[in-house]
Structures are given as C-alpha cells and as structure tokens.
Amino acid sequence: MSTPSSASADIQAARLRASDYAQRFADATPPLNQQQAVLEASRCLYCYDAPCATACPTSIDVPSFIQRIADGNVRGAATTILDSNPLGGMCARVCPTENLCEAVCVRNTQEGKPVRIGQLQRYAVDALMDSGKSAIFTRAPSTGKRVAVVGAGPAGLACAHTLARFGHDVTIFEAKAKSGGLNEYGLARYKTPGDFAQQEIAWLLSIGGITVTPNWRLDSAAQLQQLRREYDAVFLGLGLASNHRLGLAGEDFANVLDATNFIATLRQTDDLSTLPIGRRVVVIGGGMTAVDAAVQSKLLGAEEVHMVYRRGPESMSASVDEQEWAKSNGVVLHHWLAPAAIEGDTFATGVRFVEQALVDGKLQTTGRNVTLGADMVLKAIGQTLGNPVLEQAGLALAGGRIATDAEGATNLPQVWAGGDCRAGGLDLTVEAVAHGKQSANAIHHYLQNGAARTAD
Numbered sequence: 001m002s003t004p005s006s007a008s009a010d011i012q013a014a015r016l017r018a019s020d021y022a023q024r025f026a027d028a029t030p031p032l033n034q035q036q037a038v039l040e041a042s043r044c045l046y047c048y049d050a051p052c053a054t055a056c057p058t059s060i061d062v063p064s065f066i067q068r069i070a071d072g073n074v075r076g077a078a079t080t081i082l083d084s085n086p087l088g089g090m091c092a093r094v095c096p097t098e099n100l101c102e103a104v105c106v107r108n109t110q111e112g113k114p115v116r117i118g119q120l121q122r123y124a125v126d127a128l129m130d131s132g133k134s135a136i137f138t139r140a141p142s143t144g145k146r147v148a149v150v151g152a153g154p155a156g157l158a159c160a161h162t163l164a165r166f167g168h169d170v171t172i173f174e175a176k177a178k179s180g181g182l183n184e185y186g187l188a189r190y191k192t193p194g195d196f197a198q199q200e201i202a203w204l205l206s207i208g209g210i211t212v213t214p215n216w217r218l219d220s221a222a223q224l225q226q227l228r229r230e231y232d233a234v235f236l237g238l239g240l241a242s243n244h245r246l247g248l249a250g251e252d253f254a255n256v257l258d259a260t261n262f263i264a265t266l267r268q269t270d271d272l273s274t275l276p277i278g279r280r281v282v283v284i285g286g287g288m289t290a291v292d293a294a295v296q297s298k299l300l301g302a303e304e305v306h307m308v309y310r311r312g313p314e315s316m317s318a319s320v321d322e323q324e325w326a327k328s329n330g331v332v333l334h335h336w337l338a339p340a341a342i343e344g345d346t347f348a349t350g351v352r353f354v355e356q357a358l359v360d361g362k363l364q365t366t367g368r369n370v371t372l373g374a375d376m377v378l379k380a381i382g383q384t385l386g387n388p389v390l391e392q393a394g395l396a397l398a399g400g401r402i403a404t405d406a407e408g409a410t411n412l413p414q415v416w417a418g419g420d421c422r423a424g425g426l427d428l429t430v431e432a433v434a435h436g437k438q439s440a441n442a443i444h445h446y447l448q449n450g451a452a453r454t455a456d
Helices: 018-024 034-041 051-055 062-070 074-084 088-094 106-111 117-129 154-166 196-205 221-230 259-268 288-299 320-328 388-392 429-448
Strands: 146-150 169-173 210-213 233-236 256-258 280-284 304-308 332-334 337-343 350-359 362-373 376-379 415-417
Touching: 034 062, 034 117, 051 062, 062 074, 062 117, 074 088, 074 117, 088 117, 088 196, 088 429, 117 196, 146 154, 146 221, 154 169, 154 196, 154 210, 154 233, 154 429, 196 210, 221 233, 221 388, 233 429, 256 259, 259 288, 259 376, 280 288, 280 350, 280 362, 288 304, 288 320, 288 376, 320 332, 337 362, 415 429
Parallel strands: 146 169, 146 233, 169 210, 233 415, 256 376, 280 304, 280 376, 304 332
Antiparallel strands: 337 350, 350 362
C-alpha cells in the first residue's frame, strides 16, 4: 500500500501499543460455547415450512440443524449445513443474517428477538472443523469429465465442490496466490480472525478431484477459447476486479486509496503495527466495504474517521447493524453529501463535498459545501468487472456484468457464470455460494446428457 511521507501527510505506523492490536482486532462476535448453543437452540420453534429456510439463498434446513444442536448431535447439524452450503462456516460469520433468515424468524416477528441462527451455524461448523474428523462427504466415482472453474472465490469454490461430489474432475484457475476471493482478501479482519478462510478451503478441497492453479489470470479471449476446447464445461466466478473511480482531480494522489486494496493489505499483514494509517481518514461510500474500511481505520489508531454517503441512511447497502457497528466504533457517518473535489497539490489534504437533497424524486444540490480534512482518503464506491476480455470473447453483458439465465448459463455454449460477476445479484457471499451450486447442478445435468467439448 503506497503512502506519502510523514512530511506530506500525517500517516504513521504503530499508532498503538503493540498489545492493543490483538485486542482491537479480536473476534467481533465471540463464538457460543456448548451451553449457550443448546440454550439458544431451545428457543427455535422448529416451524413447518420455516420462513428462515426460505430466506436462505442456499436453502439450509435451519430448523433441522438447530434441532440437532439441541439434541447434542453437532456433527449432524454441521452436515445439514454444509450439504446445502459448503462455505457455511464463513457465511455464518459474514452473512447479513439480520436481513435474511433472522429477519423472518418467528421469534423475531413475535418478540423482536430472533433465534441467533448465524451464531448457531458457526458453532456447528466450527465444532466439525476442529474435531479432527471433518470428512463428511464422499466423492462419487470419477466420471472422466473435466470442468474448468475460473476464480477461487465463494462461487467458484462452491461450484467446484459440488461438481467434485458428483465425480467430475475440476481445475480451479485463480488470479491470486491464495484461494478464497473476498473471504481471504476482502473482509474485515475482526469478522474472520485467525486463518479460518484457509481452514475452510482445505476442508472443501479434501473431498478430492479438485486442483487449484494459482496466479493464473484471464487476460485474453484465446485463453477462454482454449479452456472451452480442453474442458467439458467452464464456470466463471471472477468476482469484480476493478474499482469505480470518482472522476476527480487528485484521485491518483498517493494518499487516496481504494478501500478494497486497503482491506486486502490489512488482511495479509501479519504485524498490524507495521501498517500505516492516517490521523484523519475520510471514507467515501455507503456499503459494507466502506464500513469495514472505516472501522478498521479507527481500530488501527486513526483519531478521526468520517464515512460519507451521497444519499440517506435508508439507501445505504450496509445493513442497519453494520451502520450501528461503525458508529459504536467511533466512525462519524455523514449523509446527503457527494464528493466534488479532492483538495491538495501533491497529496490530498481534504475532500470537498456538496450537499444533496431529493427534489421531486431527483437528487439536486442545495448549494451548501462541506470540507473534511484528511490525511488519507479511502474510496468504497463499488466495483466492476473491468475486463474487456469477456466482451471480446463474445460473452453477453448486462450492466457491466455477465448476463446469464437463472442457472448461470451464459450465451456461450458450455460456459456458466456466478457470484459478483453475474448480472442481477445481491453481491453477498451466501448468494455467490448459491450461484456456484446452481451452476454446478446445471453443468452436471449437461455432462450427463452426452456433452462434448466444443470450440468456436
């Protein structure tokens, strides 16, 4: 992460005592112990046609796994979870359950206090992973069919695991050195402390039949054509590799950074005391990435952190819980302010915003300006595919992402896509897993019906 010298901006490493970092970045949601889990499980009403299961994008049988916890069958609970969601441990940590399963929990609608489904899911999966006997699925006999998966994020991993269970041989091509996608590089450190992302991936790969090729990037249409020739099917789980730009002068100053890169650097830094942070940080954006960047800036020792969004709080993609989490950690939230200028000569000294208001349903400026001083500016205004190869290869795009049918099939024969790169999604880890599974099932059906390799 490139930063200017201390002479040009107040950006420093080691703003805290060495002992403070571990405490500040400890697990934000401590796991349940056995007694807590059993007591929480006993609150479940085990509803017939449970709304919580319907609200889960991966269709986990929530009442079933919770009842198994209550009965002391934690391994059975984990099996139920992972059968529907092979990344159930990570999803339990990062899924916005307050907007999905827990939002429709009958306990929530009747009493305002849902069963803590996410924490119970984590309890069961963690217990399995830590048991030393985590193998629960058996790979079917090899079919001799070969599938290429591009991208080792949640969608690609879920697709690969599902295909491997069917007996197909899968090769994952990953652009980075580590697998995991956003689970490894894009989440706040306090959400996934330790090395759980890699532990979960090791479990997922242990089923066999999956080979990972790291540091492989899709850079040409010829590469995709070659994959289509050499493999019986191709799944694209590329994620979103490029960041939107503000389009303002000064955006390329050394102390103006993409929040995704900031988070990735933080995730891969062993000694957080070596990571420089500004004394005053301004984060532009209103999603979970913005919250993760803002909160972690504060945890690293920034004195002032402002998170600025151009609309009202109800329009933010960060959940209400995430917004409250930011405020509870000392982040100041601003609404109805749009970035107008990055101030400074060779490095940013602040950001000028213009106030906005809705007039007849349209955003209009009020004429009021607000300037926030900054030693570091983090942009979290969304991401895009940013890969011209896809269109060059003949893939149909919609809104800058890959257009597919409900099962992830693209307009190109034998090519599917899922996760954030697929048009029309929610940009959630759990939805990416669902996409991977959907496409894997469609690919399996395709391969069972005599599919042959083709090339355009």
